[in-house]
Amino acid sequence: MVRVASEEGAEVEFDQQAGSWFESYGRFASSLLVLQKSSEPLPKLVAIQAPSRAFVAAALNIGFSAQAIFTVAEQETRVPLESMSVLEAGSLLQVRFQWQQEDKRSVTKNRRIVTGTLTSFSPVKSGARFPSITLDIGSKLEKISLTNNLAQVFAMPPETPKGQETQEAPADGINLERWGSFFSQQRPTACTFTYLTQFEQEASLEIKDHLLVDQYLQVPSMNIKKLSRLDRLTEDEHTHFVNAFEALRSFQKLEDEIFSLIEPFQFVILDGNAAVANLVGNSLLRHKTKICIVDSGNHEMLSDSISAIGGEAMHLERPQNDSGILEIDSNSGLFAEMWF
């Protein structure tokens, strides 16, 4: 069973086993992502009636993240140095430097990641030992010397945020290659619209005893935000991500820009009654799979959210038999209703 623990030094410290519902939501998200890769149709609308919205979106995001790691290879392509000269200017590239350990006593290793559009390529010239590329990383132009074996270059999908950052990994006990792939993957999957305070509080909690944490990444714990590879939709903190989140208010404020921002995401999680009531019928989300989390433990906008789902469902088809209803967790009586 997955454990959820408070971050170190939190005001209220706890380390608690989460019920079967937590992993069940994760499995449900993974199965949706598997469905997306198959020839089966994806639901357009999913309604989950939960006794509380707490942790539902977090668990779904972890499920999406866990499944995404297996499809990451399809999203990025390693570019060998010898092919560099044929790349067109404007190609979106990511340079991943090798992991470095500052000194032997250091408990972490670091590596630089630089993402930007290619502006120029300089082959090896006399006097220079290595070829170099210049990338436009958004705020400035960065000239990078492609030292042999010290840097790898990847062609990235267009939605990859530009910029540079330093990744950190434990110095010992982990598989660095896996760690690197997990934290560099570029697969926009689900975008959550939510109340930021509650969502961010949940995302700061540590996850233990999860397959992805102790077997794949081989660390004792990791916070939900990292594990589900979450980044802000309108303000990138990282040059890579799987899932995004944003305040419900931002959707309404941005209007014109929001469409291009959410375009890469197939799944939109509407976290709580206000998000469901306000967004489920929005035409900008028409082609997405909307996952509505109805919070039965909060009467604010509860009726509005159910009416809004009903209104949206009228435009969709519900399978005749029980295939439109998928059990999420039989212990908790949780299920998802789906319309196509």
Added chain:
Amino acid sequence: MNAVDATNQRNQNFGMKDGVSFHGLVSDPQSQTLLAALQIFKSDWIEADHLSELRRSISRGYQFVRLPYFFSPSGTEFLLECLGDTNRQIKLNEAFLGPEEKDLLGRYVLELEELSSQEPPWRALADEVDGLGARLLFVTEASRWANDLSSFVSASDRTKTWTSVPAVGFLTRMQPRQFDALVFLGNPLEVTDSQARLIFTAGLSPKVHCWIPWPSSLSRQALETKLFGPLKPTIGLPSFKHAQIAQSRESSIELEQVASRVATRSAEHGLELERLGTTGSEKCLLLRIGDSDVIPVEVTATRVSTLVFDSVSGRVREESTDWPFPGPGSIVFALVEQGEQDFLWDVAKVEMGDQYAEFDESRQHWLHRLKDFVGLHGAQGAERIFTDHGVTKASNLADWLINEKFTKPRANTDFRALLEALSLDEENIKKVMSLTSKFRGELNQVAKTARDLVCDALSTENWADLQAGETLDVLLEEFGDVVYRIGKVNSISEEVYQVPASQVRRVVNH
């Protein structure tokens, strides 16, 4: 309880099968006679304008008999008071009533008299509910019955294990504290759809028991539609059959509707405010707002809450201002309705959680000592002894003894001196003061939240109206239907009034 624990508990409760049960508050024979007596609501004449006071009186009785009568420990007293009022109205309006109307009213009055002569039903209900488990969470259909519900818990002597909340909406703020069951007293069809869902599907307890007035008016299908609308039900609802009165379902629904309409109309008949007296322990100046309202503020006060408009954010906010004001013109606000003390108390009790029982026990302990002390020395003797022990406001002793919600003298030094005078040892004094301070903190926080909601409710237009001299009432449904009245200070009295403590900083009709 941390967030994960609470969510685990909710999910566990959510998945419980066969968790809902329906029970009738009324026995079959009793419901027959009550329904017969309430035929009065089917008559058109009852809605005539000139009978508004009579209608209000009957409606008040009907609303009480319909629900709180079954759990209110003071049901008999209420019925007798109501009977007196209705009989008076019947006499006043005798000239307008024909033989048929008089007959209907006679049957209604007779039924109320019958009920008032019987053993009040709350004890039987308490015994029945007792079998559901040790830790129970109670809520009733309308927040105006919250005080009766709270009294029911106290009179049943279950304050340590039963928790009552003042309004259904308040369940949103509750954490599942391993309650054995949630007990809803009322008809779930009479609350909003969202509130009904909160009762049945928020996972606050593994069982939900509803005690329903006129159970024949409840249809499983109607409730299912109310709860889930177009979505698949997450819980199974049992069918509810009330054998002998099942035939009269339509009749009871009709009565519910008519009575509800009558009650709504009657609610427009103003608030029953306590008249401002000239006796009382608090010396106050009166802030006059509107035509006939005043807010008494202690002459010794240093700060007073006012409302100000923040032009940057475009919102109204509360601001603490030096007292006395330099002059009239400030916008002030205060609670109108009586009984809000009980409401705030109930909310704070829930917020305090398990520690409330400890606070309540310690409070009862020293209050008993206080009463015994006064019994032994007499009021004047006790006051003198307390003064000698350093209690500077011992002259308020009578107010402390009368006020059921008294927690402590205003000054902590007085509180400590009083506890010392009552011979509590140092360890106990520290414990009492610490628990009281925590509870007072919860009370203040609840009141602050309510005042913030008042600010949020005001628009720019409202603010302009207030500046123009209008008074506005803000009703907070979430806070037990308390009403805050807001207005511009027209004048401040020059004369000092002696005001009962319960009326200080409240809107009083004067």
